[in-house]
Amino acid sequence: MSLFSRATGPSMTRRLILSLTFAMTFLWLLAVGLGLVVMEEELAEIFDGTLQDTAERLVPLVVDDLEHRGMAGGPSDSAQSAAPQQLQTASSSGDHEYLIYQVRDPSGRVLIRSHDAPEQAFETPLKAGFWKDPTYQFYTATSEDRKIFVQVADAFENREEAVREGAIALFLPLILLIPVSGMMIWLVVRRAVKPVSELRREIETKDGGNMEPIDASILPRELQPIAVSVNLLMMRLRTALDAEREFTSNSAHELRTPIAGALAQTQMLIAELTDSSSRHRASQIEASLTRLSHLAEKLLQLSRAEAGIGIADKPADLGRILEMVLTDFWRGMAKPSRLIFHRAPGAKLTGPFSEDAFAIVLRNLIENALVHGRQEEPVEVFLEDGGPVRIVNAAPAMTEAEIASIRRRFSRGKTEAAGSGLGLSIVERLLGQMNGHLVLLSPASGRDDGFEARIVLS
Incomplete structure (x- = not known):
């Protein structure tokens, strides 16, 4: 995109x-x-x-x-x-x-x-x-x-x-000549500005996923300095994006390691403590570290979304990515049967999209559905051939104002479940880069209640 x-x-x-x-x-x-x-x-x-x-x-x-x-x-x-x-x-x-x-x-x-x-x-x-x-x-x-x-x-x-007949003889040909000349001017001008249109289209395709230089040699002499300037700008931008993505990757590792270490030490301390008040305080520290780990993960995802990881120029099998994400959830869940996958026979979802970005989108939406949906009812994921991916959970119906509210960054709506309020912001940012959008429905399709998140990729 x-x-x-x-x-x-x-x-x-x-x-x-x-x-x-x-x-x-x-x-x-x-x-x-x-x-x-x-x-x-x-x-x-x-x-x-x-x-x-x-x-x-x-x-x-x-x-x-x-x-x-x-x-x-x-x-x-x-x-x-x-x-x-x-x-x-x-x-x-x-x-x-x-x-x-x-x-x-x-x-x-x-x-x-x-x-x-x-x-x-x-x-x-x-x-x-x-x-x-x-x-x-x-x-x-x-x-x-x-x-x-x-x-x-x-x-x-x-x-x-x-004089009148002479004027008519002079003006009558203009009735034909003016539209014919206008058509000729249109053809000549379109042909003359065609290189400008081609340069514009080339520049429009340049983004985080396509930064190949423009071939300035095929352009007219007047447009070559523009193409050279755009190439220099893209080279500097590509260098900056590469540095930012490398920094994000390194930061993810550096942040996760100390938080995970502190969380492990706290859990060991809880196991060793016998005093109930001390164990309670240690449990509060564990909960705070868990929230900090979750928030750091979301912030890193948001940072990667801002860096433009959703843009790609190679086709990817997103159906396979969906199955991999669901498998990760099933392995970490106490009740894997709560997460149900419905895949239409022969359903495929492919396109020039980033696999990493699509996985982050799925993780955030499925995690939201599991956390904020009714715990005793299942979360269903639907995949139809070439169609949208739908994630449906059981929950009280929401108004349009409430749906609009949860789209805002750091807004969590009426819920007591833990969270940072960044998930939907990350999803919408990445889907925008993937030439898609997120549709939120409440009640869910075909139901009187529930909440549905629909991923639409064009």
């Missing part, structure tokens, strides 16, 4: 993908917007140029037509009335005209007009060059004698329609 908690903060990959996608979208929209501004200016120049060319090309045609009709020295009323009707009929095709024009004399009277041009004269000065009103852009061209004025008009709505 990894000692590193899984990160719950924002994802760097997600933030990078979203940032790049939003930045790309913003830049594309900005580019299209600037393109539209430039396109609008260019279209205005093109339309103005077309307007000017059309007016200037119409001037010689109109003058020539008027001369052929005998209007070289000035148009007559009959010619003026005939020419517009003839030209208007010739220019009518039933289609919408983008450009309209009027031919006017120096007095402003309309001589000729296009099909869609109004009958009234444009409100445009008779002056060569561009002019505009809210609806039209005009260009006025004159003949050499300045007696004929040709005014061509282009509606602004034609220009707006051209």
